Amino acid sequence: xxxxxxxxxxxxxxxxxxxxxxxxxxxxxxxxxxxxxxxxxxxxxxxxxxxxxxxxxxxxxxxxxxxxxxxxxxxxxxxxxxxxxxxxxxxxxxxxxxxxxxxxxxxxxxxxxxxxxxxxxxxxxxxxxxxxxxxxxxxxxxxxxxxxxxxxxxxxxxxxxxxxxxxxxxxxxxxxxxxxxxxxxxxxxxxxxxxxxxxxxxxxxxxxxxxxxxxxxxxxxxxxxxxxxxxxx
Numbered sequence: 519x520x521x522x523x524x525x526x527x528x529x530x531x532x533x534x535x536x537x538x539x540x541x542x543x544x545x546x547x548x549x550x551x552x553x554x555x556x557x558x559x560x561x562x563x564x565x566x567x568x569x570x571x572x573x574x575x576x577x578x579x580x581x582x583x584x585x586x587x588x589x590x591x592x593x594x595x596x597x598x599x600x601x602x603x604x605x606x607x608x609x610x611x612x613x614x615x616x617x618x619x620x621x622x623x624x625x626x627x628x629x630x631x632x633x634x635x636x637x638x639x640x641x642x643x644x645x646x647x648x649x650x651x652x653x654x655x656x657x658x659x660x661x662x663x664x665x666x667x668x669x670x671x672x673x674x675x676x677x678x679x680x681x682x683x684x685x686x687x688x689x690x691x692x693x694x695x696x697x698x699x700x701x702x703x704x705x706x707x708x709x710x711x712x713x714x715x716x717x718x719x720x721x722x723x724x725x726x727x728x729x730x731x732x733x734x735x736x737x738x739x740x741x742x743x744x745x746x747x748x749x750x751x
Contacts, residue, residue, distance in 0.1 A: 524606035526598055527573065529561035530675040531653065531695050532612040535660040537571065539647055540610060545573045548598055551582035553589060554679050561674035568669060576601065589677030589689065595621040596630060599644045603634045613646040614653055616733045624649050653698035654739050661702060670699070671707055679710075687711040693719070697743040705746070714747055 527533045527545035537545060547562060549555055566573055579601065581591050595611055602609040613622045620626065627644045634642040648656055660670065677689040685692045687709030696713040699705075713719075726732035727740065744750075 522606040523608040523610065524602055525610040526602060526612070527562070527571075528558050529565050529673055530558075530612075531670065531673045531698065532614060532648065532656065532675070534565060534669070534673045535656050535665075536610065536612045536647060537569075538660065538663065538665060539656075542569075542571070543610070544606075545571055546602060546605065547573060547575045548579065548601070549575060549577045550591070550594070550597075551580045551585075552591065553585065554674070554676055557674045557676065557679050557683060560683065561672055564672050565669060568672075574605075589691075590619075593621055595626075599630045599634060603638055603642050607641060608643045608645070611644055611646060612648060614648045614656065615651055616736055652735060652739060653694055654701045657698045657702045657704075667704055670704065682710055684708045684710050687713045688716045688718075690718075692716075693723070697739050700743045700746050701739055712747075714744055714749055 523540070523543045525533065525537055525540060525543045525545045527537065527547050529547075533545075537543070547558070549559075552558075562573065565571060579597060581594065581597065584593075585591050598611060599609055602611075611622070611627065613624075613627070617623055624646075627646065630644045631642055634644070651659070657670065661667070674685070675691045675695045676685040677691050678686045680686070685695065685708065687696075688711060692709060693713045693716065696707065696709065699707050723732065723740065727737035
């Protein structure tokens with residue numbers, strides 16, 4: 519018998535293409551009280567109806583108390599992996615090339631797999647199909663399949679939207695979303711402010727890219743995106 523698989527899903531710019539890439543597995547969304555939950559629900563419902571996605575919503579964990587001002591919830595993926603291991607043996611938690619947060623990188627997922635396998639008494643695999651692909655390359659793969667641009671724009675990837683249905687344009691998720699879309703010729707994504715004008719671009723990202731402390735492949739894609747809007751980096 520093959521191991522049961524499940525995709526941790528948020529209708530984001532990573533997890534929606536991953537659902538197609540992985541052959542449309544069952545999907546699981548965790549409502550943990552995150553500040554952008556209502557926007558995720560809107561995207562999830564839109565795409566679920568359009569694609570008949572088999573989706574379970576879980577509200578068994580509330581991590582609101584641990585959400586940082588920047589929208590990051592430490593250990594979030596570890597909590598998700600533990601809860602998902604009750605439901606499946608293979609848990610797809612989407613990370614991409616260059617991800618290096620403490621609970622989302624290939625080494626962390628391998629450690630989680632070993633830990634959960636030991637205590638569950640069966641083989642558990644936590645993994646991502648995209649460790650060798652950037653967001654730009656994931657979007658390119660999606661478009662190469664002839665899948666609709668409209669549905670990419672229906673995804674939601676933002677850490678600080680407030681009450682707006684649009685992406686804030688002032689967070690790391692928005693910046694990476696804009697880069698991956700514009701580098702694939704998609705220029706009509708809606709942001710509350712232009713991501714390339716976010717003050718962190720000058721104060722952190724460009725400095726880190728020029729001094730070599732930011733991954734080269736991400737810097738290259740960023741410079742390519744900036745050139746589309748006439749910004750000299």
